[in-house]
């Protein structure tokens with residue numbers, strides 16, 4: 002169930018995900034948290050509402066209960082809406098060329114389904130990593146009514162743009178005019194490149210530095226697709242906001258990223274899915290093999306990031322109907338690579354909002370913040386798998402209503 006911008010809503014005696022041993026009374030008005038206080042009536046310590054015990058109400062009962070204006074929050078957990086820092090909401094196929102074979106009405110309907118599936122799984126904000134223009138996102142939201150908050154990279158600066166600084170300036174002006182609030186740089190290859198060459202830079206060091214400088218001069222933030230190699234050093238040196246993937250990042254590079262306060266969005270699960278011969282992507286063996294090498298390296302790289310204290314962000318890189326809505330699988334991959342459930346939750350809420358530059362309005366349950374939220378029938382940080390966590394979602398609240406959506 003998705004509740005859009007309730008005029009007035011309150012929760013009594015509800016737990017906030019990640020805060021143990023306390024319960025809260027929370028009031029929402031017109032899409033904002035207006036009051037978040039310690040619960041007036043604390044449940045007795047012996048009651049069934051203690052975190053970790055099974056819910057005494059059925060999922061359906063809880064769903065009905067949360068539809069009311071005043072909700073008894075006993076047996077419920079609220080979390081800020083989750084933030085996926087790396088999606089491709091405009092894509093419908095793993096190989097982008099396959100999208101061109103579909104007619105435009107079919108593509109649009111699939112994109113609308115992706116918006117809905119993403120919201121239903123508790124993700125209320127995404128950073129689109131390329132392929133969806135800001136205008137297209139707004140049109141989809143208005144027409145189909147799924148008010149996913151989309152931050153937008155629109156164009157991916159890559160191989161086709163390695164044409165010198167004059168060309169890049171013209172192209173940047175075009176992208177800035179499109180309303181993109183992020184600039185995406187494809188600094189290395191990916192699954193399409195042989196592993197031996199995947200870390201080779203795609204743009205020159207001068208072109209890379211120009212893009213970052215020009216973006217920052219125009220108040221835009223920069224995220225850099227890199228599997229590893231020298232472009233990680235360029236990214237740290239230039240002070241980009243985040244690097245993406247980074248499976249071949251070294252221990253020293255991780256320390257440098259931490260020093261320079263550059264965040265890192267590993268997108269760990271997509272490579273596990275790509276490497277799986279029985280996985281939903283069904284990729285050719287040569288791609289599976291490359292993905293497997295990425296997976297082996299990723300576990301180490303995420304370990305270096307954790308050790309060095311790099312700010313890690315939650316992102317999936319999901320781009321196909323079988324994956325949109327399964328975003329929480331990324332949590333299981335990050336857990337396998339050594340992050341605690343609390344660290345993972347932070348990377349998808351408060352930490353992600355900081356990376357977006359939106360910590361003043363997103364990523365926490367706090368007075369004055371936007372009331373994007375997900376409600377769970379069990380402690381979400383105690384869930385052992387994506388299936389369990391997804392199954393415990395009772396309701397998703399959005400601060401925005403699709404019919405008055407202005408974007409951003």
Ligand SMILES: [Zn+2]
Nearest residue numbers: 087089130318
């Ligand atoms: Zn991507």
